[in-house]
Amino acid sequence: MARAVVTLPAQAKRGEIIEIKTLAAHPMETGFRRTQLGELIPRDIIRRFTCTYNGTEVCRVDLHPAMSANPLIAFTTVATESGTLSFQWVGDNGYTVTEIASIRVE
Amino acid sequence: MSLPISLVSTESPMTTRREFLLLAAASLAAPAANAQVDPNLAASRKAAFQAALRKIVGDAKVQRGRVKLQLPPLIDNGNSVPLSVAVESPMTDADHVKAIHILTEKNPLPDVVSVRLSPRAGRASLATRVRLADTQTVTAIAQMSDGSFWSDSAEVVVTLSACLEEGLI
Numbered sequence: 292m293a294r295a296v297v298t299l300p301a302q303a304k305r306g307e308i309i310e311i312k313t314l315a316a317h318p319m320e321t322g323f324r325r326t327q328l329g330e331l332i333p334r335d336i337i338r339r340f341t342c343t344y345n346g347t348e349v350c351r352v353d354l355h356p357a358m359s360a361n362p363l364i365a366f367t368t369v370a371t372e373s374g375t376l377s378f379q380w381v382g383d384n385g386y387t388v389t390e391i392a393s394i395r396v397e
Numbered sequence: 398m399s400l401p402i403s404l405v406s407t408e409s410p411m412t413t414r415r416e417f418l419l420l421a422a423a424s425l426a427a428p429a430a431n432a433q434v435d436p437n438l439a440a441s442r443k444a445a446f447q448a449a450l451r452k453i454v455g456d457a458k459v460q461r462g463r464v465k466l467q468l469p470p471l472i473d474n475g476n477s478v479p480l481s482v483a484v485e486s487p488m489t490d491a492d493h494v495k496a497i498h499i500l501t502e503k504n505p506l507p508d509v510v511s512v513r514l515s516p517r518a519g520r521a522s523l524a525t526r527v528r529l530a531d532t533q534t535v536t537a538i539a540q541m542s543d544g545s546f547w548s549d550s551a552e553v554v555v556t557l558s559a560c561l562e563e564g565l566i
Binding site for chain 1: 440476477478501504505506508509510511512513517518519520521522523524525526527528529559
């Protein structure tokens with residue numbers, strides 16, 4: 292069920308700034324909405340997103356209920372060396388998704 | 398239930414239209430009473446925003462500039478508002494942006510998103526989508542490596558608020 296999409300260039304020049312777009316499938320339930328019977332729907336959100344580039348953390352994001360459903364996070368990083376980028380989303384109710392992408396740097 | 402007009406037969410075992418409407422109105426009124434808007438909501442939201450701001454910047458002074466926050470000025474649907482923020486910075490080891498925070502004045506919780514950056518980011522920028530509960534001011538605060546804080550804010554008009562029936566001012 293849990294899915295995520297990551298877009299980044301497959302290859303880049305050394306030192307180039309690349310843009311990475313990430314999208315996770317998640318309802319991001321705020322905890323402020325009510326059902327038709329008036330009961331609060333409990334909060335269920337992604338709390339943290341991290342991106343590591345060959346083991347080094349390059350971006351860390353704290354998310355709050357005011358993020359839209361299916362949160363989009365687009366950021367930049369410097370293409371330093373060929374290798375793998377790992378993306379991890381951690382949230383309420385044991386939600387964990389990890390995506391891995393590779394990049395070739397010339 | 399006795400009805401003043403005798404057109405409606407009181408002996409009828411069926412629920413009359415009038416009785417039904419009265420019942421329906423009564424059942425609707427009960428939950429509506431619970432969902433009364435707190436009269437001090439505006440003040441409490443303002444206090445929450447100030448508290449969130451203090452938590453980020455401490456006693457430091459926040460200066461305007463260097464940060465560019467972009468939001469559409471008129472928003473049809475507050476559930477998904479494209480937001481982008483960019484900070485002028487060389488992003489070197491000596492001078493870079495450590496974090497970018499987005500805060501709102503009138504959402505139930507002032508915090509929206511916080512990003513921690515390092516010189517590895519290359520450029521201090523972020524694009525995302527947020528929820529906005531009301532017409533309000535959105536603020537972006539950038540924390541620099543030298544300890545200074547810079548900010549930018551954007552006024553937005555929201556016509557359909559993000560999934561909140563109650564608590565709007």
